[in-house]
Amino acid sequence: MKKVVVIGGGTGTFVVLSGLKKYPLDLSAVVSMADSGGSNKIIRDEFGLLPPSDVRQCLVALADDTYVAQKTLRQLFMYRFAKGVGTKGHTFGNLFLAALSDITGNQVEAIKQAGKILHIKGRVVPVSLTKTNLVAKYNNDMVVKGEHEIDEPDFDGRLHIKKLSLSPRAAIYADAERVIKNANLIVLGPGDLYTSVLANMVVSGVPEALRNTKAQLVYIVNLVTKKGQTYGFGAKDHVFEIEKYIGRKLDFVIFNNGKFPPSIVRKYQKENEHPVVDNLEANGRKVVKTDLLAREEVKKVSGDVLKRSLIRHDPKKLAKVLVKLLKVSS
């Protein structure tokens, strides 16, 4: 079975995993561990654990949904408490992982056990076990610490990040290194360029692992720019930024050329965000351009799996393209 590793953490990774799990592949999700918002902050501060939200979303993406019981467990994992003085705002899946970490004695074992309970296809691997925070230095030399603070900027969203790092420094987790090494295909993105994708690349050992693997390296370009991270970025800028952090060229770049519904474009424009323009230069990279849009506008759901984007990649269309790259027949 071909080994596919998806590196990321947010909604984009959720979509890629949801699509790929229908194929006979050996799937691993390598997940950013620098989340710092809401329920994660509580789990970090009060439980002394690593932030679980990205892990939780990947577990849900890979969960078996053919049985009623697992379907319900998936829903529970995404559920956010609306009641209870002590529980309001908590994500049930995060509490699930926190309780399980206490029972099993460590968080990695808890992630494995949760995977068994949800009957996941594949595995979810933290990119690092170091408790750390993202630090962004912007082109005006402002420094912002914390994934959540970078992700939801209360400053000029047209600023660009000059340098992303982790404080304290974090080292790659051995299992993450191993799956990257043994992969046939590694998928980066889509997802917030700095807070989801590059959040993994600033872990020491990850760029090295990505340079040393024989796997083909694919990047799926985001559909829209994001304020505070990629204001005004075209596809090329995304690609260059990733290659800068990992120190090697990408093998494949996947770009959506499907047309956005004008109503959605207008909604994004109000936020100073725009569909990513195609200014790609192949320059040795293989570029795949095709319609990858999900047909329907994303609806808000309980839980935060799809918390922000109005439009997203279609899991099936994405998976089809990726599997073609692997020359695996479905």
Add this chain to the structure above:
Amino acid sequence: MKKVVVIGGGTGTFVVLSGLKKYPLDLSAVVSMADSGGSNKIIRDEFGLLPPSDVRQCLVALADDTYVAQKTLRQLFMYRFAKGVGTKGHTFGNLFLAALSDITGNQVEAIKQAGKILHIKGRVVPVSLTKTNLVAKYNNDMVVKGEHEIDEPDFDGRLHIKKLSLSPRAAIYADAERVIKNANLIVLGPGDLYTSVLANMVVSGVPEALRNTKAQLVYIVNLVTKKGQTYGFGAKDHVFEIEKYIGRKLDFVIFNNGKFPPSIVRKYQKENEHPVVDNLEANGRKVVKTDLLAREEVKKVSGDVLKRSLIRHDPKKLAKVLVKLLKVSS
């Protein structure tokens, strides 16, 4: 398959169900819904739900423990948070049921879904869906409201309860009525006489259902007396009290005649509690006397399933006796 209904709620019911689930029986647990302590109080007050602890314990008792994933889920269900400002003291299983009640839209459906997730053998049925509280009137005319307040008395533990009732009055839940009606054998106890066993009998419709069923009615006498409830009670007093509330004679009474370890007797004595003495008079009832003691002293475990008793019935020994009554071969 023979239909067995176990009525109760606390540790005793847990033990009976744990033993019986190994046999090919159609099992139902009819569960008291008047719990008011700790996590239950929060779930009642802040979520507006019925107290889930007794349901949770029965779900755990009936859960499949042959698969690793279900074993872990069982542990989770019993887990009590030791960390987290908002979660400390909460029982995970109660939060599980609360979240599921919100997702499914009602608590009965949540109990059913949780049963599926835990792969339980049989079903767990709330005795009533009315939000209510136990009220005890003692022989000195003192009135105490609330299961928790009655269960852990801060008054003279030698007092006896003259009258147990519910405020507001609560009506039997249709499913509970149905399983009682269709049962072949109904098991009451062991368990705290007023707060676990009779807590079910004061629900209107329950005594009537127990009088009208063709099922054989078995009572398993407690091992020790309990302060504030059964101070100085012999086996006969337990039996008479139950018969008084249901308005019919029991068919079988099961009594342990195994010898208590002296060290345990001494521990109970310090609390003014004693092994229940055998002053039974058959008087038409079939009395089974045999060694039913679990060999080992009960250890404290995380969660509150076995929160208080130092010694308990052995699930296997109890189940063997009950199954013999049913003439079911194992």
